[in-house]
Amino acid sequence: MSTAASARPTAVVTGASSGIGAATARALGAAGFHVVLGARRLDRCKAIAEEIDGTALPLDVTDAESVTAFAHAVPEARVLVNNAGGAKGLAPVAEADEDEWRWMFETNVMGTLRVTKALLPKLIASGDGHIVTVTSVAALAPYDNGAGYTGAKHAQAMLHRTLRGELLGQPVRLTEILPGLVETEFSLVRFDGDAERAKSVYRGMTPLTGEDVADVITFAVTRPSHVNIDQIVLKPRDQADAMRVHRTG
Numbered sequence: 001m002s003t004a005a006s007a008r009p010t011a012v013v014t015g016a017s018s019g020i021g022a023a024t025a026r027a028l029g030a031a032g033f034h035v036v037l038g039a040r041r042l043d044r045c046k047a048i049a050e051e052i053d054g055t056a057l058p059l060d061v062t063d064a065e066s067v068t069a070f071a072h073a074v075p076e077a078r079v080l081v082n083n084a085g086g087a088k089g090l091a092p093v094a095e096a097d098e099d100e101w102r103w104m105f106e107t108n109v110m111g112t113l114r115v116t117k118a119l120l121p122k123l124i125a126s127g128d129g130h131i132v133t134v135t136s137v138a139a140l141a142p143y144d145n146g147a148g149y150t151g152a153k154h155a156q157a158m159l160h161r162t163l164r165g166e167l168l169g170q171p172v173r174l175t176e177i178l179p180g181l182v183e184t185e186f187s188l189v190r191f192d193g194d195a196e197r198a199k200s201v202y203r204g205m206t207p208l209t210g211e212d213v214a215d216v217i218t219f220a221v222t223r224p225s226h227v228n229i230d231q232i233v234l235k236p237r238d239q240a241d242a243m244r245v246h247r248t249g
């Protein structure tokens, strides 16, 4: 790490290789943080790290050893953005695929648990720690064919919201970000690389971008230390809730 890097507070972003995480790494870099970018696609993280004078490290949040090695390589942490996650499939409960459910719970829930536990001592030691967790509007209510994802996002949200109480008295803030439709690689992953189907999710409407979400995360982590923004729900104007979207054409 360069001397310039160590003079800046450190922000750790998981799932920084794409979408919301990549945009957040760039936005926090521009806001004066030394950003540590973690994801499985290290080449992508390295390219962004070079742009913002950050640090790229390999991270698979579903692998306990990978998380331990990642956390050891992070010298200090003022901010943690639990962003790694996603959905697999869109099927009614009657046709649920157990492997897809396992992927969603391992990545969104257990991944957030592992990374948060591993970095919590460093966040506390910073004297002004901040944990941001990107859940979803899927953490607010059920939607048809989405039980695997809504279940995982509710569980991830409960982990995060429980910490808000458990960490009272510690110098750590907690902010949950609950986005609606954001055009990233999210739907491509959900539909197993089917680009046509992924594109149709955003048909005839204007979705949020990763930058829109990054902007809100940056706002939350740059407030004075005594200000805790507990939750931010952000949706496209065209989206009322997970199941109601206005489309033209």
Ligand SMILES: NC(=O)c1ccc[n+]([C@@H]2O[C@H](COP(=O)([O-])OP(=O)(O)OC[C@H]3O[C@@H](n4cnc5c(N)ncnc54)[C@H](OP(=O)(O)O)[C@@H]3O)[C@@H](O)[C@H]2O)c1
Binding pocket: 014, 015, 016, 017, 018, 019, 020, 021, 038, 039, 040, 041, 042, 059, 060, 061, 062, 083, 084, 085, 086, 087, 107, 108, 134, 135, 136, 137, 178, 179, 180, 181, 182, 183, 184, 185, 186, 187, 189, 210
């Ligand atoms: N897009 C939306 O509409 C939307 C709405 C609400 C909430 N969200 C949430 O926002 C977060 C970011 O999603 P996105 O929309 O930016 O999707 P994305 O473009 O698919 O990005 C997902 C990120 O998560 C990382 N990731 C996945 N599995 C991982 C693992 N095992 N270990 C480490 N990193 C892993 C991916 O990196 P690698 O593949 O390189 O590991 C990638 O960087 C997710 O938690 C998602 O559930 C998305």
